[in-house]
Amino acid sequence: MPLDLSRRDLLLAATGAATGAVLSPLPWKLVDDVAIWTQRPATPTPRPAGPVALRPTTCTLCPVACGLRVRCFGDVPVSVTGAPGHPASGGAICPLGLTAHHLSRHPLRARTATLRHARGEEPLSRDAAVAAVGAALARAAHAGRPGGLLVVDGRPGRPLSALYRAVAAAAGGRYATPPRVGPARTLAALSRRSPEPSLTLGVDLAAARRVVCFGAPLLEGWGTPGLLPRLRAGSRRRPHEERLEVVQVEAVRSRSAALADRWIAPVPGSEAALALGIARVLLDEGLLDCRLVESRTEGLEGFARAAAPFTPGTVSSLSGVPAATVVALARDLAAHRPAVVLGGGDPAGSPLPDETEAALAGLNLLLGSVGGDGSPIVARREGPAAPAGAPPVELADVPDGSVGVLVLDGHLSERAVPWSRLLPLLAPSATVVSLSPWRGGLADHADLHVPGLAPLEEAGDVPGSPDAAAATLSRAVALVASPEGAVDPAVFLKESAARASLVLPPLPPSAVEGVFASRRGRVVDGTTGEATPVGSLASPGALGELLEKGGCWVDDPAPLPRGRLSFLAPGETAESLSRAALAARPAPAAQRAAVAREAVAAAPPASLLTKLTRETALRTPPVAVAPWRA
Amino acid sequence: MEPTANPRERRHRYGMVIDLDRCTGCGACTVACSVENNVPPPPERSTERTGVVWIRVSEAQDPRPAGARSVFVPVPCQQCDDPPCEKVCPQRAVELDPKTGIVAQVAVRCLGCRYCMAACPYHARSFNWFRPEWPDGTAALLNPDVSVRQRGTVEKCSFCAGRLQAAKAKAAAAGSREIDPADYVPACVEACPSRAIVFGDLEDPSSEVARLARESESFRLLPALGTRPKVLYRSVEPWVRASLSQPEVSRG
Numbered sequence: 001m002p003l004d005l006s007r008r009d010l011l012l013a014a015t016g017a018a019t020g021a022v023l024s025p026l027p028w029k030l031v032d033d034v035a036i037w038t039q040r041p042a043t044p045t046p047r048p049a050g051p052v053a054l055r056p057t058t059c060t061l062c063p064v065a066c067g068l069r070v071r072c073f074g075d076v077p078v079s080v081t082g083a084p085g086h087p088a089s090g091g092a093i094c095p096l097g098l099t100a101h102h103l104s105r106h107p108l109r110a111r112t113a114t115l116r117h118a119r120g121e122e123p124l125s126r127d128a129a130v131a132a133v134g135a136a137l138a139r140a141a142h143a144g145r146p147g148g149l150l151v152v153d154g155r156p157g158r159p160l161s162a163l164y165r166a167v168a169a170a171a172g173g174r175y176a177t178p179p180r181v182g183p184a185r186t187l188a189a190l191s192r193r194s195p196e197p198s199l200t201l202g203v204d205l206a207a208a209r210r211v212v213c214f215g216a217p218l219l220e221g222w223g224t225p226g227l228l229p230r231l232r233a234g235s236r237r238r239p240h241e242e243r244l245e246v247v248q249v250e251a252v253r254s255r256s257a258a259l260a261d262r263w264i265a266p267v268p269g270s271e272a273a274l275a276l277g278i279a280r281v282l283l284d285e286g287l288l289d290c291r292l293v294e295s296r297t298e299g300l301e302g303f304a305r306a307a308a309p310f311t312p313g314t315v316s317s318l319s320g321v322p323a324a325t326v327v328a329l330a331r332d333l334a335a336h337r338p339a340v341v342l343g344g345g346d347p348a349g350s351p352l353p354d355e356t357e358a359a360l361a362g363l364n365l366l367l368g369s370v371g372g373d374g375s376p377i378v379a380r381r382e383g384p385a386a387p388a389g390a391p392p393v394e395l396a397d398v399p400d401g402s403v404g405v406l407v408l409d410g411h412l413s414e415r416a417v418p419w420s421r422l423l424p425l426l427a428p429s430a431t432v433v434s435l436s437p438w439r440g441g442l443a444d445h446a447d448l449h450v451p452g453l454a455p456l457e458e459a460g461d462v463p464g465s466p467d468a469a470a471a472t473l474s475r476a477v478a479l480v481a482s483p484e485g486a487v488d489p490a491v492f493l494k495e496s497a498a499r500a501s502l503v504l505p506p507l508p509p510s511a512v513e514g515v516f517a518s519r520r521g522r523v524v525d526g527t528t529g530e531a532t533p534v535g536s537l538a539s540p541g542a543l544g545e546l547l548e549k550g551g552c553w554v555d556d557p558a559p560l561p562r563g564r565l566s567f568l569a570p571g572e573t574a575e576s577l578s579r580a581a582l583a584a585r586p587a588p589a590a591q592r593a594a595v596a597r598e599a600v601a602a603a604p605p606a607s608l609l610t611k612l613t614r615e616t617a618l619r620t621p622p623v624a625v626a627p628w629r630a
Numbered sequence: 631m632e633p634t635a636n637p638r639e640r641r642h643r644y645g646m647v648i649d650l651d652r653c654t655g656c657g658a659c660t661v662a663c664s665v666e667n668n669v670p671p672p673p674e675r676s677t678e679r680t681g682v683v684w685i686r687v688s689e690a691q692d693p694r695p696a697g698a699r700s701v702f703v704p705v706p707c708q709q710c711d712d713p714p715c716e717k718v719c720p721q722r723a724v725e726l727d728p729k730t731g732i733v734a735q736v737a738v739r740c741l742g743c744r745y746c747m748a749a750c751p752y753h754a755r756s757f758n759w760f761r762p763e764w765p766d767g768t769a770a771l772l773n774p775d776v777s778v779r780q781r782g783t784v785e786k787c788s789f790c791a792g793r794l795q796a797a798k799a800k801a802a803a804a805g806s807r808e809i810d811p812a813d814y815v816p817a818c819v820e821a822c823p824s825r826a827i828v829f830g831d832l833e834d835p836s837s838e839v840a841r842l843a844r845e846s847e848s849f850r851l852l853p854a855l856g857t858r859p860k861v862l863y864r865s866v867e868p869w870v871r872a873s874l875s876q877p878e879v880s881r882g
Contacts, residue, residue, distance in 0.1 A: 092823030226823025617873035
């Protein structure tokens with residue numbers, strides 16, 4: 001029988017095949033595979049780049065200079081932890097330090113030198129950048145003052161700082177350091193009260209039983225990470241009278257205020273009145289450290305005259321702090337010596353006024369916080385770097401319009417020195433050079449941005465915090481390759497100075513040589529905590545080798561110089577102190593109520609409506625502290 | 631717990647005690663955990679609900695009228711002895727290891743139904759809503775000991791199981807069955823600058839963590855649920871203990 005296929009038969013067969021295919025598993029498998037592909041895209045597969053090793057180095061993010069141990073697979077760092085035996089950090093590091101190995105690849109990392117002009121930006125090669133900075137230095141050297149060079153160092157005391165000073169001296173320019181902030185201002189105020197003008201002081205929080213912070217974020221960020229909470233928790237095993245307690249004096253409920261044992265919220269600007277009120281109670285009730293005051297201080301009468309107007313009632317009307325609280329705090333501080341009072345800042349983030357710092361310094365002297373055995377504020381020596389080159393000046397001493405070339409250090413932050421503070425110093429057509437490894441901040445105002453080295457890219461000696469109880473020195477090791485366009489600021493500056501035909505004065509010996517020559521202190525192993533006296537080392541090379549392996553040099557304790565500390569520094573009078581403290585605005589009831597509201601309403605309701613947040617007191621932490629509502 | 635396969639192998643019950651009087655809420659534990667366990671950075675469009683975090687830090691405020699103090703409370707997976715998440719998982723992607731007491735999340739088995747997230751009363755689990763991505767170049771810095779989880783799966787704290795495996799490998803190489811406790815320390819414990827977290831074997835009565843767990847100042851979150859977490863908290867402040875361990879159930 002002949003096969004008679006019509007067009008209709010072909011269409012029917014095709015339709016049947018299509019219907020059958022739809023009813024078969026095949027299309028569903030395809031859909032499923034596509035769905036899996038969309039749901040499960042390829043993810044990176046981390047692979048070890050070599051054998052694992054723990055490498056020691058030092059963090060350069062902030063002046064504390066914490067000891068680090070970086071876990072590397074081959075040359076690739078994958079995590080960062082604290083060096084457990086490091087004397088500067090005690091094994092603790094901050095959250096930013098935990099990600100130090102990521103920072104060289106941060107989106108804001110500058111990767112090439114950039115020249116900015118009216119038409120926009122253009123990238124520069126390294127040679128072109130050296131030529132541009134060299135030309136600027138030559139112009140500054142030729143102009144002298146005004147129109148000369150100003151180098152602003154973000155972290156004085158480093159080997160690079162000596163080079164900055166040498167370049168500034170060779171170009172006939174100036175070398176400036178940022179104003180001190182936070183508790184360092186209280187220490188500086190105390191130093192000014194010494195007959196020895198070069199006296200350097202540090203804080204040993206472990207020696208204190210009461211720590212009063214006037215806005216200083218001691219419980220959340222200042223100094224060695226986690227130090228004060230560790231000390232406080234450790235003291236809880238002691239008898240009640242010997243425990244360490246923290247009193248936070250701050251207008252807003254910061255994290256430190258929330259964590260403190262007591263929080264006192266004065267009206268902003270009335271901190272000096274509160275400090276003088278506490279001093280007045282100490283004086284009236286004879287609660288001062290008489291032995292220390294008599295043997296180590298002078299000028300108590302003047303300070304007493306300054307504190308005289310500040311009765312607890314007056315302080316209460318000025319600050320909004322109840323009179324009974326002022327009296328109780330004074331008695332508590334006197335009963336739990338050693339106590340230390342440290343300034344920080346005001347609610348706007350600005351430093352406390354000089355008069356307030358003067359009042360805090362006087363309060364410390366009354367409490368015997370300086371000069372006694374076991375006092376929390378101790379004398380220390382400067383770091384090992386010997387001063388040379390241009391002497392440091394305050395930014396306030398640089399005349400407006402006098403800077404023709406401004407060089408900004410890579411560690412200088414806009415928070416430490418706002419651009420609005422630098423702008424008036426510039427002459428017309430001045431050139432601004434930034435050595436910051438990052439874009440943003442002050443670097444965005446630079447005409448020439450030459451990116452320096454980020455943390456873990458830097459190598460060299462790192463001095464410790466200038467506020468610590470003793471000078472320290474560690475060594476940073478470069479564990480991450482820097483971007484091709486980044487430069488080592490020291491090498492770059494030397495090349496630029498040579499291009500400008502500047503003759504640099506001889507640089508001081510290296511910090512390691514300085515330490516070895518002093519024969520002072522000991523090198524503490526960052527892992528085991530074992531100490532090796534510097535005097536037992538054979539050569540500076542042996543000292544450098546210990547630092548390279550994660551050791552940290554710690555200076556010996558320094559005696560407080562002979563002579564008496566004055567309650568009033570040169571230029572201060574009792575009347576000026578009182579007048580400034582009385583200038584605080586009286587606290588209206590509405591402001592006091594606002595503070596009280598913040599105390600109970602800082603934590604917003606949790607957005608995570610889980611069983612945990614509904615059935616316990618757990619709440620989502622506030623993202624930012626509410627500003628003071630005037 | 632079920633008997634172990636090898637009776638000669640010692641059974642552990644790893645746990646931690648978090649001292650709330652030491653915690654400052656700095657977030658170092660969260661950061662260190664994310665770095666160690668390759669938790670991807672949250673994309674810009676993620677929220678508190680959709681981001682991935684293995685250890686969340688919350689705040690508890692003194693509820694008394696004059697109280698202004700706060701404590702900060704890190705909340706990782708509570709590693710329950712009776713985990714509700716394990717019971718509801720249709721894929722058996724949640725496993726309680728009887729040898730260690732660690733509640734593991736097996737990412738390759740997870741189908742992303744999120745029943746476990748609904749069952750967990752501690753909000754300790756996260757769902758990968760987004761494709762895991764790292765900024766330019768940082769994928770090269772991932773920890774090779776921990777695999778990256780895919781989008782569409784649930785993840786949570788594993789007590790840094792990768793570190794436990796490394797410690798076991800080290801012990802095996804030295805010819806020992808037992809690890810050195812110093813070799814197995816989770817990243818959050820190592821990173822805490824206040825030393826607020828103590829980790830160890832709760833079955834070992836001589837360990838610091840077991841000693842702290844026995845003290846009257848230690849407590850568990852939501853104890854009435856009977857999940858028996860191996861993460862305990864402690865505080866000398868009675869208001870902290872009352873606020874976090876004695877639920878004030880408000881229904882309706």
